[in-house]
Every structure is written in C-alpha cells, then in structure tokens.
Amino acid sequence: MITFKNVTKYYPTPQGRHYILKEVDLILPGDVNIGVFGANGSGKSTLMRLLAGVDFPNKGSIKVEGNVSWPLGLSGYQGSMTGRENAEFICRIYGKSKEEINEKIEFIKAFSELDNFFEMPLKSYSSGMRSKFSFAVSMAFDFDYYLIDELTAVGDKRFKEKCRETFDAKKGVANFLFVSHNLNELKRQCDIGIYIKEGKIHVHDSIDDAIAAYNSM
Numbered sequence: 001m002i003t004f005k006n007v008t009k010y011y012p013t014p015q016g017r018h019y020i021l022k023e024v025d026l027i028l029p030g031d032v033n034i035g036v037f038g039a040n041g042s043g044k045s046t047l048m049r050l051l052a053g054v055d056f057p058n059k060g061s062i063k064v065e066g067n068v069s070w071p072l073g074l075s076g077y078q079g080s081m082t083g084r085e086n087a088e089f090i091c092r093i094y095g096k097s098k099e100e101i102n103e104k105i106e107f108i109k110a111f112s113e114l115d116n117f118f119e120m121p122l123k124s125y126s127s128g129m130r131s132k133f134s135f136a137v138s139m140a141f142d143f144d145y146y147l148i149d150e151l152t153a154v155g156d157k158r159f160k161e162k163c164r165e166t167f168d169a170k171k172g173v174a175n176f177l178f179v180s181h182n183l184n185e186l187k188r189q190c191d192i193g194i195y196i197k198e199g200k201i202h203v204h205d206s207i208d209d210a211i212a213a214y215n216s217m
Contacts, residue, residue, distance in 0.1 A: 001030040007060035009046060020046045022199030030065055033176045035190035035207050037214040042196045044179045048147045066144025079123035083114055083133055086122060090137060104140045112136035139166050149179045183211055
C-alpha cells in the first residue's frame with residue numbers, strides 16, 4: 001500500500017512555484033499494477049522519484065509498505081565505469097555477498113546481451129545498449145514495487161518479448177507502477193490507472209477508464 005499525506009511538491013521558477021503535486025491525500029492499494037498517465041511535464045517522472053525516495057516532497061509524507069526499486073529507465077550509472085563495474089557497485093550497495101554478486105553479474109551480462117561491451121565503459125554504449133543494461137540490472141533484484149519509466153520499449157522485437165516474459169514472472173510476487181505512452185502495453189500490464197493533472201492525482205479503478213480519461217485530454 002502507498003499512502004500520501006498532504007503531499008506537496010513544487011519547483012521554483014522565475015515565474016514562481018511550479019506545482020507538481022498540491023496537498024495530495026491518497027491511498028493506493030498494494031495488490032494491483034498501476035499505470036501512470038499525464039501530459040508531458042505533468043510530473044510522472046517526478047512522482048516516480050518521490051516514490052523511490054530519491055526526491056522529497058516540500059510538504060507532507062509518502063509511505064510505501066515494502067521495498068521499492070529505483071526508477072527503471074532513469075539512468076544513474078557512472079559512464080566512465082564498465083558495465084561489470086556498475087553492476088558490482090549496485091550489488092554492493094544492496095549488501096550482497098561475494099557469491100550473490102557473482103551470480104547477479106552473470107545474470108546481468110547474459111540478460112543484457114552486451115557480450116564484450118559488458119567490459120567497456122557505459123559512455124561507449126548506444127542508447128539501446130544502455131537501456132538493455134538498465135533493464136537487466138533492475139531485473140536482477142527482487143523488489144515489492146518496480147517503478148518503470150518508459151523502459152519496456154527497449155531493444156528489438158525479440159528482446160521486448162523477453163522483457164514482457166520477465167515482467168510476467170515478477171508480477172506473481174511484486175507490483176508495478178508503469179509510466180508509458182504505449183497504451184496497449186499499459187492495458188496489458190496494469191489493473192488500475194492514476195492520472196496527474198494540475199497538481200492532483202486522480203485514481204481510476206480500471207485501466208480502461210484511465211486510458212479513456214487520457215485520450216479525452
């Protein structure tokens with residue numbers, strides 16, 4: 001379950017405060033997959049960062065029951081480090097043993113299909129390779145909530161299908177919050193939808209209703 005209590009988030013601009021969320025009180029159930037809708041600039045990625053704890057409200061609090069992934073698709077990797085070094089660094093952050101680190105690094109290398117590029121700096125990767133690497137790292141860890149920001153579009157048709165199969169396997173033990181402009185993918189993956197508009201989060205109890213609201217914008 002995710003609980004918002006009087007949450008306000010804004011950014012200062014020369015024209016004054018730009019509000020992303022304004023005095024939001026909300027409870028989201030913990031047993032559903034959620035599609036996140038909103039116009040460009042409405043605050044979808046900011047919401048993901050708030051849920052992940054890498055950004056903070058100006059006022060109020062957000063409580064998430066369970067552990068939450070970093071926002072998948074929003075890269076925070078070190079470009080001068082190799083894929084292996086980045087993967088090992090993240091494993092150490094999460095307190096993994098040497099044996100677990102080795103297992104996860106082998107999973108990441110195999111899943112990402114980077115081959116020799118796995119031993120090269122990330123700054124030498126194409127955007128598609130970075131996305132594959134980011135997805136593989138995220139899927140190597142178990143979370144109660146996965147925050148997905150436009151990540152399902154990575155790779156060719158075969159790799160996308162592998163990503164979907166991985167999501168389906170994870171959905172048995174975890175929940176997802178998806179930000180995507182691919183409405184078909186959201187309809188396939190999500191149970192309910194939330195819509196961000198003018199500082200408020202509007203909840204739709206079915207993903208079809210959320211898509212209809214988005215299309216009518």
